[in-house]
Amino acid sequence: MQTIRSTSEERIMTNSAGKLAARNKIAGGNRMELLLFRLNGRQLYGINVFKVKEIIPCPRLTNLPHHTPEVRGVAHVRDGTISIVDLGMAIRQPAMEKPETHFVIVTEYNRRTQGFLVREVDRIVNIDWEEVHPPPKGSGRESFLTAVTQMDNQLIEIIDVEKIIASVDPFAQGVSSEVLTEDIKAIANEFHILLVDDSSVARHQVERNLSETGVRFTSLTNGREALEYLNNLADDGKDVADEFLMIISDIEMPEMDGYTLTNKIKQDPRLAQLPVLLHSSLSGIFNEAMVKKVGANFFLAKYDADELARVVVGQIRKAAGMKV
Structure with missing residues (x-):
């Protein structure tokens, strides 16, 4: 240090x-x-x-x-x-x-x-x-x-x-009915998301809204843990992009931050097709530039339930061959 x-x-x-x-x-x-x-x-x-x-x-x-x-x-x-x-x-x-x-x-x-x-x-x-x-x-x-x-x-x-x-200052916000249409609710459970966030409050907040959307999810607490998890799947011969619809990751995390995690995912041919959304309380022009630098597919400043759900729904529609 x-x-x-x-x-x-x-x-x-x-x-x-x-x-x-x-x-x-x-x-x-x-x-x-x-x-x-x-x-x-x-x-x-x-x-x-x-x-x-x-x-x-x-x-x-x-x-x-x-x-x-x-x-x-x-x-x-x-x-x-x-x-x-x-x-x-x-x-x-x-x-x-x-x-x-x-x-x-x-x-x-x-x-x-x-x-x-x-x-x-x-x-x-x-x-x-x-x-x-x-x-x-x-x-x-x-x-x-x-x-x-x-x-x-x-x-x-x-x-x-x-x-x-x-x-x-408790913050409660659910996903609106305009975002969650019936056709999405009918197929959402077919898709799996990897969620990575070290804050228990932020993690549970996203989990609640993913549950509202209907997708399945696996939650981990830092970038190193997530990378090891993905590498183990790839080592077992699994197509990670087929296993997961996308990854939603915080930026600030112990042991490995979200920028580094994203960069390592995008540099590994076995993992590179996995869409990455960086979801952080950090905001501003600088972070948008870093998102592009490391190759993340999306960036959202925390926290708007509808904004997050729209990205997830868009990925569901894309994966299901539906009109986006």
Whole structure:
């Protein structure tokens, strides 16, 4: 692991999203940048830099009625109003006292902008996804970790932000009847999809909507696991493109990211015909360029149930020889 910058809170705060994006060349090489921060203790936590828009001193908060306790209020940031979530409370820690003395990490996940209140920011590090691992099995279903890694002999806990967002602002969206026509429902069960996502919340969300569509699915938790699974099928002489209608993969995953997984699939003649949809809370022009670079067939920013279903239905129609 290589630390690319050790910096003060003040210097990190001056990094705009544009400056952070200037380092996007590491993506696609199975590497990522983590923004490290602390909550109530000395434990270091991390989130992907590409989801960070800016870091600011905590602005003046306005209380909102009928919100979960984790939402400490709303604040005016730039030209909009965003919710400020106490990240410590969201992972079952005590509330942070005197929020005005702390910092807010402004992020964009799943097409929504929100702020996370943290005690202090630490620095940005550049790491290999191979050095990032799933959380210990003893973490339990209530854990808000999506992965862990080590730096300078210290454990870094990477937070499952999608799970936190779902806990403080539940998001429920089913597939509309306009997308799921009767002719598709009649044949959907003939088709099988491979789903790859390390976030249990995101994975279950997609699983629910695939179930609505009627297709069968197999779920795995990271790119390395998925590649080994596909390679084993190919080694057994099976045509992977016949086994699966398509693969739906997250981008950010421990051990092997979605970009690397897609690139390896498309470079292997036995797997190359398998359509790949990259489905990620990462969004923007950069990711669209990376999708083309690694050869993915589709890209969707999380999360719109109808958009995802339309891609799946389109693949069903294509495979069944129906009018698309």
